[in-house]
Amino acid sequence: MPEFFTNIGLLLDGSFLQAGALWALRTIPGFPPIIQTVHILGIAIVMGSVVMLDLRILGMAVPSQKISEMTSRLMPWLWWALASNFVSGAFFLFGRPNRYFNNPIFGWKLSFLIPAIGLTLFFHLMSRQQAGYWELSSKRLWSARAIALVSLALWILVAMAGRWIAYVEYIYYPA
Amino acid sequence: MQMNFLNSPKWIDVENWPISWEIGGTAWFPFLESIHVIAAAFVVGSILTVDLRLLGIAATKYPISTLSRELVPWSWGAFVIATITGLGMFITRAASHVVNPAFQWKIFLLALAGVNMAYFHFRVYKHIAQWDMTSSTPTQLKVIGSLSLFIWSGVMLAGRWVGHII
Numbered sequence: 001m002p003e004f005f006t007n008i009g010l011l012l013d014g015s016f017l018q019a020g021a022l023w024a025l026r027t028i029p030g031f032p033p034i035i036q037t038v039h040i041l042g043i044a045i046v047m048g049s050v051v052m053l054d055l056r057i058l059g060m061a062v063p064s065q066k067i068s069e070m071t072s073r074l075m076p077w078l079w080w081a082l083a084s085n086f087v088s089g090a091f092f093l094f095g096r097p098n099r100y101f102n103n104p105i106f107g108w109k110l111s112f113l114i115p116a117i118g119l120t121l122f123f124h125l126m127s128r129q130q131a132g133y134w135e136l137s138s139k140r141l142w143s144a145r146a147i148a149l150v151s152l153a154l155w156i157l158v159a160m161a162g163r164w165i166a167y168v169e170y171i172y173y174p175a
Numbered sequence: 176m177q178m179n180f181l182n183s184p185k186w187i188d189v190e191n192w193p194i195s196w197e198i199g200g201t202a203w204f205p206f207l208e209s210i211h212v213i214a215a216a217f218v219v220g221s222i223l224t225v226d227l228r229l230l231g232i233a234a235t236k237y238p239i240s241t242l243s244r245e246l247v248p249w250s251w252g253a254f255v256i257a258t259i260t261g262l263g264m265f266i267t268r269a270a271s272h273v274v275n276p277a278f279q280w281k282i283f284l285l286a287l288a289g290v291n292m293a294y295f296h297f298r299v300y301k302h303i304a305q306w307d308m309t310s311s312t313p314t315q316l317k318v319i320g321s322l323s324l325f326i327w328s329g330v331m332l333a334g335r336w337v338g339h340i341i
Contacts, residue, residue, distance in 0.1 A: 048224055166205075
């Protein structure tokens, strides 16, 4: 892992953020599975919003819905779900910062998450700028399809990497 | 009688199947688990839109029948994947799972979700024409939609809790 990355872990280690997260995780009964469920429900909204939109753009799902209408209707759900997932995820991140900032799979997760957010934000902003932006020419529609394909792969990989953080031993330290 | 079923040595036999050992002792387990989580999130994510539509909260421009027809098959497809990957993980610790209260809750809630869905499809759905286009849905539909939301969230919570008990 790059040094600046592991340094973030060291910075958070022993901070009041860690103390707060550990207090919540240890004191509130059932807090770890409950907050993990909140996190997974956030992922469910990712699936039901941007992933479903990607499938629509690729011509695989919800044929009666229009791309521009879906974008403006579903994107607010996505951004709120992501905000919620930053909060729910932060409890675990702050609780054991060195575990995450030394974990290569967490690094992978971020390197999928950042472009996924960037691409989705770009798609949303262009769609807001002009109604039906992505459907106005065949060139734009093909760009939208390319974006949808990459976006779909990235969001699935984000969720997959998230689960694999806990299994890093399998990959890097095989028995 | 019921306890005999749950404490049966047969569950240990299941754990000793060669495939159970293969999954439990290799990277197959995390692989199945990550697919399971994605599929489960997809089940909930796709059905969520229908539930919120039944509540009159989201996608109110679309007829309930259209949303249901276009989204529910995705929920079922993802559910099949979640079931297969779930069974793959279950057999590695079958005897522990059947007596795990979180696992028992999960199965119970899944059955409840099925009953709620069946009630909607076989009892309510035939009168669909009356409220298909209206955004303000009748109480009956709101109850079905919110039950679905709560039950599926419960399935997620119980499923996640399984791993904290085992």
